[in-house]
Each structure stands twice: as C-alpha cells, then as structure tokens.
Amino acid sequence: MPQTPNSSINPANPRIVNSATSRSFPNGNPALGYNRAGVRNTDSAVPLHPAEPVVHDYTSDGPAPGSISFRWAYGSNVAAKNRDPRVQVVQYNEDTFVMRENVCVHWEAPFTYLLFGNKGALLIDSGATSNAKYYPLREMVDALITRWGQARGRAKVPLTIALTSGEDVAQNQGLSQFAGRPDTTIVPPPLALMKRHYGLAGSWPSGTGAIDLGDRVIDAIPTPGTHKDGVSFYDPYCDFLFTGDLLFPGRINISNEGDYVASLERLQAFAASHSVKWVMGGHIDMMFLPGKHYPRFATYKPYERVLEMEPELIAEALQYAREARGQKIMLIRPDFILFNGISPDQRTGVWPEGVPRINPPHPF
Known part of the structure; x- marks a missing residue:
C-alpha cells in the first residue's frame, strides 16, 4: 500500500509545510494531486490548443521551483567587437524571466525581471539604454509576452512597469521604449x-x-x-526579494545613511515574517573572490560572482551600514562593498580583517 507523507506546519514560518523529514516541499504537498481541476502548473501541462485561458495556481507551500544555473555573458575587452545578445534572457520558471543588458552596451549591465500572473505581467526596471537599436528591451519583452500568452490562450496580457528607482539612470532609460504601448501601465517615476x-x-x-x-x-x-525614491519588490511565489541598488553584489553607494539603515531594518523585519529564498539585485560588480570587484566602466568581466544573494546578507549589510554612519568610509565585505560619503572609485590599502585576500586568475 503506498505511503502518504505526513506533513506539518513549520511553527517558525506558517507558510512552509514540512515533510516527515523536516524538508519543505518546494511547490505544494506531493501527497496532493499535482494538477487540480482547471489548474495547470507548468508549461508541460499546458494544453497545446487551450479552449479557454489557462489558469495557474500560484499557491505554494514554499518557493516555486526554478533554475538560474547559468553563466551570464561576460563581455569583451573590445566592446565594439562583442557579438553576444544585446539582451540575455534566462527563464527561471514558466512565469518568471530574468533579463540582463549586454555589458558591452552599458558597463553596468543591469538586470530586469519579467513576472507573469493570471491577469497580467510585471516588468521590474528597464535598463540603462534608451536606444532600442542597441538595447531592444521592448522587442524582447513583447516576444516573451506573446509566447507566454499564446501558450495559455490569452490574446491580451496587460503589462505593468515598475522601477526600483526612477532616478537611477542605470534602471530607467529603457522606459522610453514603452511609451504609447497598448495595455501598459507605467508606475510614474516622480516620487510624489x-x-x-x-x-x-x-x-x-x-x-x-x-x-x-x-x-x-x-x-x-x-x-x-x-x-530617495528606492523601492524593493517581493514575489511570494518564487520568494524573491528584488532590491535594485539597495543591496546587490557590488559597489553600493549610500546617498543617505539614515535612510539606508532604516531601509535595511525594514527589509530585515520583512524577511523575518516572509519566506525569502534569494535577494535579487540590479547589478553585479563583484568577482567570485571575496571582496574583489570590477572597476567602473569595465566591459570584460569573466570572473563575476553569481547574481543571487542569500537573505542572511541583509543582516550583514545592516551591521556594516550602522558601522559606516557618520564616517566617510569604504567597507569591503566578501559579497558587497559599502561606500559612504566617498567616490565609488575610492581605493583602500587596508584589507579588512576576516575577508580572505585572494588574487583573481589572470584574465584569459
């Protein structure tokens, strides 16, 4: 007789259901039917010719499964000779896409995120380049929305565009490509x-x-x-916290130390009451070596750190942001660097205690 796994609620986080072995189910209880009536959970379960719009069940006992095990295109020494895609796309799961601007188009190579629900899609951030010839973000977003809609029997998929900062020129320039686009709501960038x-x-x-x-x-x-207009976004389906410039694996330039500490405190409290799998920032500056980073304007980054950050790094960033208050200082940590009141090009001859100092390999 088949065994049915016992499940229980995790008292530390009621959103997470535990198995008998205390491992949380990644996307629902396996003892239940995979697809309930009228519900389709993956592309493989979507009918080839849906007679009516397919409805996805976004209720999940833990983070929805997905994969970002992928190496990002790392640019070229001579940017003009680079032949990588202008927009690189990774499908994390059937309703979540991660896109990155080519580092040879803009050295910051910002990330944008496209999320789908049963009534529409959300684009988080818009990249650093307005010229669609060099950075065809709208063309890519339109293609992804069309493909997603066709697979689910939806002729119209309204799009919302929201920014982690309307004043960040590395994340707001592509917004102009969507001017006049039908069925599109743009969250207005002016703070008020x-x-x-x-x-x-x-x-x-x-x-x-x-x-x-x-x-x-x-x-x-x-x-x-x-x-001053920074916004982070939380997706309870994938359990992602999108933080833009506030926290990412790179050079974090603090413009208002009081606001920065308060925002990290707010995120820490939020993460304590919500399941966060990864913090997803807006850029990557760090190498895979602790504390090492690429300089500004670099278009060749073969040894980048991965994009995703563990939620525990919120507490670490908060600890060192508090330490930086009242000082003009550069604080090097293994996964990020804080700059408070100084130039992002600042260098230091003092290596922090506790951070391994490893020289990167010679660039190939």
Whole structure:
C-alpha cells in the first residue's frame, strides 16, 4: 500500500509545510494531486490548443521551483567587437524571466525581471539604454509576452512597469521604449506620483504597496537610501526579494545613511515574517573572490560572482551600514562593498580583517 507523507506546519514560518523529514516541499504537498481541476502548473501541462485561458495556481507551500544555473555573458575587452545578445534572457520558471543588458552596451549591465500572473505581467526596471537599436528591451519583452500568452490562450496580457528607482539612470532609460504601448501601465517615476500610485502618500517610507498580477500579488516596499525614491519588490511565489541598488553584489553607494539603515531594518523585519529564498539585485560588480570587484566602466568581466544573494546578507549589510554612519568610509565585505560619503572609485590599502585576500586568475 503506498505511503502518504505526513506533513506539518513549520511553527517558525506558517507558510512552509514540512515533510516527515523536516524538508519543505518546494511547490505544494506531493501527497496532493499535482494538477487540480482547471489548474495547470507548468508549461508541460499546458494544453497545446487551450479552449479557454489557462489558469495557474500560484499557491505554494514554499518557493516555486526554478533554475538560474547559468553563466551570464561576460563581455569583451573590445566592446565594439562583442557579438553576444544585446539582451540575455534566462527563464527561471514558466512565469518568471530574468533579463540582463549586454555589458558591452552599458558597463553596468543591469538586470530586469519579467513576472507573469493570471491577469497580467510585471516588468521590474528597464535598463540603462534608451536606444532600442542597441538595447531592444521592448522587442524582447513583447516576444516573451506573446509566447507566454499564446501558450495559455490569452490574446491580451496587460503589462505593468515598475522601477526600483526612477532616478537611477542605470534602471530607467529603457522606459522610453514603452511609451504609447497598448495595455501598459507605467508606475510614474516622480516620487510624489509614485507614492500616490502605491497608496503610500501619507505613510512613506512606512507601509507597503501592492501590484496584483492575478493570484500573484507583488509587494512594493519603500527602501530609500541609495536613492530617495528606492523601492524593493517581493514575489511570494518564487520568494524573491528584488532590491535594485539597495543591496546587490557590488559597489553600493549610500546617498543617505539614515535612510539606508532604516531601509535595511525594514527589509530585515520583512524577511523575518516572509519566506525569502534569494535577494535579487540590479547589478553585479563583484568577482567570485571575496571582496574583489570590477572597476567602473569595465566591459570584460569573466570572473563575476553569481547574481543571487542569500537573505542572511541583509543582516550583514545592516551591521556594516550602522558601522559606516557618520564616517566617510569604504567597507569591503566578501559579497558587497559599502561606500559612504566617498567616490565609488575610492581605493583602500587596508584589507579588512576576516575577508580572505585572494588574487583573481589572470584574465584569459
């Protein structure tokens, strides 16, 4: 007789269901039917010719499964000779896409994220280049939306575009490509209008806003500190926390130390009450070696660190942000570097205690 796994609620986090071996189920209880009536959970289960729009069940007992085991294109010494795609796309799962601007188009190589729900899609950030000839972001987004909609029997998929910062030129330039696009809502970049859009005009930076994609509701969390209009986004389906410039594997330029510490405290409290699998930032500057990073304007980065960051790094960033208050200082950590009141080109001859000092391999 087949055995049915016993499950129990994890008291530390009621959203996570534990198996008898205390391992959380990645996307629902395996003792239950994989596809309930009218529900399709993966591309492989989507009918070839759906008679009606396919509805996805975004209820999950843990982070939805997906894969980002992929090496990002790392550019060229001579940018003009680079032949990599202008927009690199990785499909994390059937409803979540990660895109990156070619580092030879813009040295910051920002990431953008496309999330789908039952009623629409969300594009987080828009990259560093407005010229679609060099950075065809809208063309790529349109193609992904069309493909996704066709597979699910949806002729129309409304798009919302939201920025982690409207004043960050490495994340707002591609916005102009979407001007006049049908069925598109752009969260207004000016701070006052953005606050009003999220319903935070009277509470900023406290409170949270929401973007409902249809059974997949994305939280918008005010996080000023590197930019006065900073916003982070939380996806409860993949358990991703999208933090833009606030926390990423690279050179973090603190513009307001009080706001920065308060925002990290806010994120730490949020992560304590929500399941966070990874923190997903807006860039990668760090190498895979502790504390080592690429200089600004580098277009060849063969030894990059991975994009995703463990949620425990929120506490580490908070610890050192508190230490940096009141000082003009550069603080090197294995996974990021904090710059407070100094140039992002600042160098230091003092290597921090506790961070292994390993020289990178000679570039090939």
